[in-house]
Amino acid sequence: MILTLRHADGGFRRLRVSPDGRSVAAADGAERAQITASTPGSVDVALGTDRYRLPVTVQPDANGS
Template sequence: MPRSGLLVLAVSAGVTGCSPEPAEVAADEERIACAVGGAQEFEEVCAVDRSKADGKLALVVRHPDGAFRRFAVVTDGRGLVVADGAEEAVTRIEGGKLAVAVGEDRYMFPASIKTAQTDAR
């Protein structure tokens, strides 16, 4: 992603699917596509919980098996960073979404890119 762009997560957009709901994820929860535990295919089964602390947005992504990851939303162009743990998030824009990989787990967050405006004087 070029450094002139600013990544903005669109975490308020809900995602719904046609498949039966996994028991661990309530039907009304916001979900994103994920491939966890080394899975090859993405499925929209990871629940996203949002919270604010000290004016900063944090996300907890819950896997269908009960595992979870915490992310902090950042405004430096990366979009998300791991809020705890030793592994770092690798992020990139893929098909208009923020693709995030942490270890064997991969996530697809809704996102938009705002380009930096330059002064044309």
């Protein structure tokens, strides 16, 4: 899944979200996404000078855990 984050100035960033919701990566390949834990239920994502706080929804793995 591709997540597009739009800026007020017309710019945008695209992130590729893994199918299980456990990770994101820069979809355009320009810069590597740096991901850190934030508050419960969210992560902070840094791409260059841009910073985002995103909600996290993790799907259970195949073992049901």
